[in-house]
Amino acid sequence: MLEKLPVNFIDILMGAPYNFDRVTLLITHYNRSKSLEHLLKRCAEEDLSFEEIVISDDGSKPEHLSYVKSLQQIYTFRLITTPVNKGLGANINRGQDAVKTRYTLYVQEDFEPTCDFAPNFINAIKLMDTESWDIIRFYTFPWAPFPYLKDYKLGYAEMLFKPTLLHLNHLKFRLYSDHPHLRRSNFFQKFGRYIEGQRGDPTEYNMCMQFIRKNGRALMFNGSPELFLHEHGAIEPNTMVRSKWKLSNSFFVSVMRNLYLKGKVVNSTIKLKKLN
Secondary structure, three states, rough: OOOOOOOOHHHHHOOOOEEEEEEEEEEEEEEOHHHHHHHHHHHHHHHHHEEEEEEOOOOOHHHHHHHHHHHOOOOEEEEEEOOOOOOOOHHHHEEEEHOOEEEEEEEEEOOOEOOOHHHHHOOOOOOHHHHHEEEOOOOOOOOOOOEEEEEOOOEEEEOOOOOOOOOHHHHHOOOOOOOOOOOOOOOOOOOOOOOOOHHHHHHHHHHHHHHHHOOEEEEEEEEOOOOOOOOOOOOOOOOOOOOHHHHHOHHHHHHHHHHHHHHHHHHHHHHHHHHH
């Protein structure tokens, strides 16, 4: 009876490490070597094993890059570097090009898995193997949940894109996100590459639009335990710099920001219709 069980399930029963041999853990990094160390340490503590770990560094300062290289003496990973910082899009493109496995688990260096991640990740791989999902997401900011979810199974919910202007929540365009997720490694073949040479927010938003245009199908973990923590302990400052007006708590700014976001929904909807 035991030999008929899935390999990963046997590992769980025997108390063995979680071995995801068809998955590459792709980590993008820039000037946050201590955060990267924390992520790698947490993966080791949770006994997470992947076919390969690829770290794509985007031209970090020498002291950070040197520290990352020193981590190779403790953790096994392949380091992809570039002499000049080229932005988020170029970093993800460079890292994804280096992946050789069927699946990619994409995680930025300021996230960390929890003890609930591995069992639910096994289910995500099962869903990828047997169904036609393009990505399966494991995190969203608590203050910015995706608005239109439909319960599916195994703790996951289908992310539904509502194209009409009756659905004015601007977060509906975040069907794709660069938060931790599992994707097929031929992702670029269907959705195109990330734009390069722009700031992080427009780079990600452009991929969101490409994902919707190409009818991307996404699941999101919708269970109660958190699978990832973001900036847990605030080890290093965020390298993403956003405009001050986006962070202001002023009543006037809040009203203007809300009007801006509603206008963005209309503008993005029109853009999608033109592109299609």
